[in-house]
Each structure stands twice: as C-alpha cells, then as structure tokens.
Amino acid sequence: MSNRLEPEIIQVLEEIVTRRLREALEERAKLVTIDQFSEAMERIDHRFEESQKRFEEIQKRFEESDKKSDKRFEEIQKRFEESDKKSDKMLDILNNLQTQLGKPFEQFARNVIIRILEGEGLSKVLLKPIKLKDKNRFVFPDGTDEIEIDGLSEEPPIIIEITSILRMINKVNTFLRKKEFIEKRFEKKFRGFFIAAGSELSQQEIADITVLLRKHQSELINL
Secondary structure, eight states, X not given: OHHHHHHHHHHHHHHHHHHHHHHHHHHHHHHHHHHHHHHHHHHHHHHHHHHHHHHHHHHHHHHHHHHHHHHHHHHHHHHHHHHHHHHHHHHHHHHHHHHHHHHHHHHHHHHHHHHHHHHTTOOSOOOEEEEEEOTTOSSOTTSOSEEEEEEEETTTTEEEEEEEEEXXXXXXXXXXXXXXXXXXXXXXXXXXXXXXXXXXXXXXXXXXXXXXXXXXXXXXXEO
C-alpha cells in the first residue's frame, strides 16, 4: 500500500511546491514593477523640479530685463522732458527777442520800401500799419475776422507784409489774400512787397515764391 501512495504524495507535494513557487514569483514580479514605477516617478519628479528651477531662473532674468528696460525708458523719457523744457525755454527767449526787436524791425522794413519807392521817383510815401475787420473771413477762412496789415498806402496803392524768418509758403499765400481783400475794399489794384529778414527755404522754394509774387504784382525783398 505504501508503494501505491508514494507517487500520489509526491505529486501532491510537487503541486504544492509548484503553486507556492508560482505565487512567490508573481508576488516578486509585482514588487519589482512597483519599485520600478517608484524609481521612474522619482526620476520624473526630479526632472520636473529641475525644469521648474530653470523656468524660475529664466523668469527671474526676464523680470530683471524688464526692470532694466523700464529704467532705461524712464531715463529716456526724463531726457526728453528735460529737452522739451530747454526747447520751451529757448522758445520763450526767442519770442521775447522777437517781441523786443519786432517793432524796430518792422519800421526798418517800411523805411526800406520807402527808400525803394523814392528811388523810383515816388517821394513821401507813408506806409501805416493798420487793422481791419474781415467779416466774411476771406483772409482766414477758419480763423479770426481781424486782419493786420504791416504797411498800407492808399495813394500810391502799396501794401506790404513783414516777417522775421520766412519758413513756409503759406505765409506768402496769406499775404496775397490780404492783398486781394484790400483791392476789393478800395476797388483798385495794389502793388505788394513781401519783406523777410531771413529764410529757411531752399533756393528752389525761394524762386517759386518769387514767381508767385510777380504774378500778383508783388515783390520779394529778402533782407
């Protein structure tokens, strides 16, 4: 009987050992997988921390760069403000000088025209500065209804415009509208003189202005 049971016992034992071995291997496989997963997660966390640290460093550099840019912009803006203040101061000085020298220069310019007319045989010409009302705003369509004439003589009919520096042709056009306004008012043609102490225009622009004035019986006197 023992001979018959021995193979059965051996088989049972083999089955038990095989099952235990399989369970042990499966359990070990699970543990290895978990360990590997943990290690992988640790590596990911470490890389994330490094990436975050690099991002913070980059962000810090950008913030420092923005601060430097803001500071530079403030310095540039400050310089512009200082430059504007200097420009305003220089403009005030220039305006004061023009105010102080304006009246004497205007009289000097009128005297120049009077001498020119005397040389042509027209003596005792009196050129008076006057102000007139322009109700229809012919001279200044978008501006005042008051016009100033720097010098006017009804007989002989002479009209003059005086400026310190000729910068734009628009002032010449305004003078020609004044001349046309006076001619309509007195119902006769006037001879015009446009007098400038200096000019910021090119030679070609001066030539164009000279031609334009001559078409309207006027002359450019560039002192």
